[in-house]
Amino acid sequence: MDSKQHLYLVDGSAYIFRAYHRLPPLTDPEGTPVGAVYGYTTMLWRLAEDLHKADGPTHLAVILDAGSKSFRNDIYEDYKANRPPPPEDLVPQFPLIRDATRAFSLPCIEEQGYEADDLIASYAREATRRGWDVTIVSSDKDLMQLVGKCAEPDDGIEGGCIDMLDTMKNQRIDIAEVIEKFGVPPEKVGDVLALMGDSVDNVPGVFGVGPKTATKLIQDYGDLESALAAAPSMKKSKLQERLIEQAEQARLSRVLVTLKEDCALPMPLDAFKLNSVPPEPLSVFLARHGFTSLLKRLDAGTGSPTPTTRLNPAKPVTAGANPQEGAARQPLPEMPAIDYDAYECVQTLAALEAWIARAANARLVAVDTETSMLDAMQADLCGVSLAIGPNQACYIPLGHGGSDMFAERPEQVPLEEAMALLKPLLESDAVLKVGQNIKYDLNVLARYGIELAPVDDTMIESFCLDAGRSIDGIGGGHGMDELSQRHLDHKPMAFKDVCGTGKKAIPFGEVLLPKATCYAAEDADVTWRLHALLDPRLSEEGGTRIYERVDRPLIPVVARMERHGIRVDREKLAGLSSQFAEAIGALEGEIHGLAGQAFTIGSPKQLGDILFDKLGYKGGRKGKSGQYSTDQSVLEKLAGEGAVVATKVLEWRQLSKLRSTYTEALQAAINPRTGRVHTSYSLVGAQTGRLSSTEPNLQNIPIRTEIGRQIRDCFVAEPGNVLLSADYSQIELRLAAHMADVPSLKEAFAHGEDIHARTAMEMFGTVDRDTRGRAKTINFAILYGISRWGLGGRLGVEADEAQAMIDRYFERFPGIQRYIHETLESVRERGYSETLFGRKTWFPRINSKNQAERQGSERAAINAPIQGTSADIIKRAMARMEPALAGAGLGHVKMLLQVHDELVFELPEADVAAASPVIERVMAGAAEPAVRLDVPLGVEIGFGPSWGAAH
Structure with missing residues (x-):
């Protein structure tokens, strides 16, 4: 263990609430609720497992609130006056938290008159003065004021530093994360909190000042007092009036949010020294409350444990021979069967207000929308369903009734009144909204003025855990029906059974309310249950990092991109479509002439008969x-052998596909309301993590052909604007150089060399057009696990010659061969590959006895870590882009498209010079600080009136 002392301070009071709201109900053998206690116990377990790690704790204590009153109530009587009483089933769990702490033989600190935050601040400051590092186990925003604080050294000792650990997300919170959340460094967080106030703690703040405004004021003026002093000279506005009128209220709030760092310490720091956890009291506690799975991990049974038992069992291994089986995971309590009779149809304002209050108190609510059509950009809202627990679900009809003016409309809450009531709940930072493909609901609700946040998505949680893996014989998709059958053993109602099919199908808004309630409320209920099962697995199975740092932050970003859409030139598309039609007709004539007869070129049977x-x-x-x-x-094989008719058929197929997929389909896809095309991005469409685009698909337009450029020319900016394209340059080769540790390639990228020319020199000893072209093909083909026959086909050489090239490539770049070997060995053993950011892609057929299946999996497994890391990086860039542009005064720059390694923006031409370096900086640094690459990420930027001109 490192000699430096490392103190962990656990915010026990905050953690029990988080555990309570994130885990499903659970009772012990005596019927006492213990769901929150179970979550708290597993958290302590994980901390104890870190004991012998380099950055693990040497000292640890749990800090609790001793009561509901503190010295702040003497300053402001109404402090925390609005806090609702804790849920009834949580109250008996508070003393059990103390029991759990004592079972781990850990100090449990509380002091009348002080809040846990103050004790944590005081202990943290004392520890850093001694030179200790401190980790605060919490996600409390108030405690973020302490992050990074290094005390002045005592007696020449170097002061220690403070960070935080959010165990729910398995995420470290350092200065960078605080700045990302608040827009200011930790020492300024108190100023932001004082301006925005806190409705939960009843800190008044300044009325009407939210997080964004508060941050902007502190960024502009430096601190609270400076902002208040500047208020009289500000532009006349409501904000100016409120800052002047409520200045003393803001100053009071600053006092209330300031942590007391000089409390008398109830127990000395040295008493917090953490040793191996004695198993005896812990085994008794686990047995008493029915935590049998944890008891088994303790390896003590119900009898006397051995003295050497520690809380660091070997990690479970997923056998590569059968990687499709579910990984070892902590079993959760069984849930009651779906009960349609328990669902409520909310038809009055009073009933809606009651449900909103229940959801706000639950702090976690599953949300689903029912609409008139699948296109979120044009769909009308039929209703909203909510769920706060198993069978605790409702449906709120808002747009039900017949399609003609004489049709009878059932009793329902008026749409505008319902939206006004739902908006505070759906936008509240204090309530987590869970959805299945919640991006759709984000876009639907945005049209009604609701910005749904914060959100979790069960579809994406499943993807982060099980991409490519089937479980218990059920396929590996991530749709709600499939997840429900796989994890809950329940088949939800089918849409067709509710609305019918074919000519007899009716819109959802015409479905009778009893049936609509069963269908819609079930969706929310199933989503809540899936989240209760999948969310704990993220931390248990290593999925938290990729979910929280890459995929989850992207949900609202992609939703906004879809809403922005992109303008297309309808006339140019129509003209191009006519050109394609003429070319297709000419090709048909040539093909029929070469065949000696007319036939249906699109018929595989007729074409095969003609050719062979x-x-x-x-x-x-x-x-x-x-x-x-x-x-x-x-x-392609026939064309390579000189069959002109095969070449012409390939040209005919490409033109026909481009015409139907783009020049015709894009015209039909123009939204009549916005005049723009709004593609739909899937965050789970590609197994490696890449986004996929549908309706229309904008990711398959040929990149390097004249036809592809003509199609891209049809995507245009609004008058006065331009489109800007920012493209990663050879990102997969750069990542291969880093991940395979290839010095010559890393050196070439570091010096900005032509990587294909460097490869040509290494491979062939000379660089010309032919050798560079071959080197380029080899560079990319090797990373996709290409075979000798595949490479031979691409280069037009025999398989033996291609194999010689592969051998020479590995000889010149041995790191690549080592990377491929180690990757395949790892995937065969574990069943999955992993990106630099922890994204897992499962390959259940990697050990198949079927050669074709096995080799296909091997090729995919070689490239998945590289392509997946590339996808992770551009996702991180996308999530950071909007705040970076807004921070530079360029919030009006809109990100419209993501196509593989490219981002497309729309902006005034006058802003290109200012926006380009911001975009380049964000993209180039997107991997950091989570991953530091040995090679720079190159970004190429171009702009013009059309997408084609921007390249």
Whole structure:
């Protein structure tokens, strides 16, 4: 263990509330509620496991609130006066928290008149004066004022520093994270809190000043007093009036949020020294409350444990031979079966207000919207469903009734009144909103003036845990129905059973309320249950890092991109479509001439018969249906052998696809309300983590062809604006150089060399157009696990020559071969690959006896860590982009598209010079501080009136 002392201070009071609201109800054998106690106990367990790690605790104490009153009530009588009483089933768990702490043989500190935060601040300051480092186990925003504080040294000892640990998210909070949250460093957080106030603690603040305004004031003026002093000279506004009128209220708030750092310490720091946890009291506590799975991990059973038992058991290993099986996980209590009769249809304002109050008190609510159509940009809201626990769900109909003016409309809350009541709940920072594909609900509700936040998404939680993996024989998709059957053994009601199919189908708004309530409330209920099961798995199975740092922050960002949309030139599209139609007709004539007869080119059977029976080309393969294969690889092989008709068919297929997919489909996709095209991005569409685009798909437009450029020219900026394209340069090769530790490639990237020319020199000893082109092909093909036959086909050489090139490549760059070998060995053993940010991609067929399945999995497994890391990096860049632009006074710059390694923005041309360095800086530094790369990330920026011109 490192000689430096490291004190962990656990904010026990805050943690029990978080555990209570995030875990499902649980009772012990005596019927006492223990759900929060279970969450608290597992947290202490994880901390104890870190005991022998380099950054783990040497000293630890749990700090609790001794009562509801403190010295702040003497300053301000109404401090915390609005806090509701704790939930009834949480009250008996408070003393059990103290029992759990004592069972771990840990100090439990509380002091009348002081809050836990003050004791934590005082102990932290004393420890740093001694040169100790301090980790505060909490996510409390008030405690973020302490982060990074290094005390002045005593007697020449170097002062220690303070960070925080959010065990729910398994995330460290340092100065960078505080700045990301508040926009100011930790020492200024108190000033921001004083301005914005706190409704939970009843800190008044300045009325009407929210987090963004408070941050801006402190950024502009430096601190609270300076902002208040500047108020008289500010531009006349409501903000100016309130700052002047409520200055003393702000100063009072500053006192209330300031932590007391000089409390008398009830117990000396040395008493917090942490040793191996004695198993005896802990085993008794676990047995008494029915925590049998933890008891098994203690390896003590219910009898006398051995003295050497420690809380650091070996990590469970997922056998590579059967990686599709679920990983070892902490079992959670069973939930009651779905009970449709328990659901409530909310049809009055009073009932709605009651549900909103229940949801606010629960602090976690599953939310789902029912709409008139699937397109979130055009759909009308039919209703909203909420769930706060198993079978505790409701449906709020808002747009039900017949489609004509004479149709009878059922009793329901008026839409505008319902939205006004729901808005504070759905926007409250104190209530977590959980959804299944919640991006859709974000976009629907945004049209009604509601900014849904904060959010969790069960679909994305599942993706972060099980991408590529099937469990218990059920497929590996992440839709609600599939997740429900896989995890809950419940098949939800089908939409077709509610609305019908074909000509008899009706809009959801015409469904009778009893049936609509069962369907809609079930969606929210199932979502709540899935979250209760999946969310704890994130921390147990290592998914928290990727979920919290990469995927979850992206949800509102992508939703806004979809709402922005992009303008397309309808006339130019129509003209291009006509050109394609003429070219397609000409190609049909040429193909029929080469074939010697007319036939349906789009028919694989007719084309196969022409190619292999009539024209006599070799290599035709018939499938089980008895017809020849005419897929892309077959046609490319024939074209490479000189079959002109195959070349023409490939051209015909490409033009036909581009015409139907883009020049025709894009015209139909223009939103009549906005005049723009709004694609839909899926955060779970690609197994490696890449975003996928649908309706329309904007990610398959050819990049380097003239036809692709013509299509991109149809995507245009609004008058007075330009489109700006920011593209990572060869990011996958750069990541390969880092991950495989290839010195020559890292050096080349560091010096800005032409990487393909460097490879050509290494491989062939000379650089010309031919060798550079071959080197480029090899560079990318090797990273995709290409075979000798695949590379030979791409380069037009025999398989043996291609193998010689592969061997030479590995000889010149041995790190690449080592990376491939180690990656495959790891995936075969664990069943999954992992990116630099911890994203897992499962490969259940990596050890298959079927050669084709096995080799396909191996090729994908080689590239998944690289492509997945690339996807993670651009996602992090996207999540940071809007705050960075806003901070530079460029909040009007809109991010419109993400296409693989490229981001597309719309902005006034006059702002290009200011925006470009901000965009480049965010993209180039997106990996940090989580990952520090050995190679720079190059970003190429261009702009113009169209997407094509920006390249």
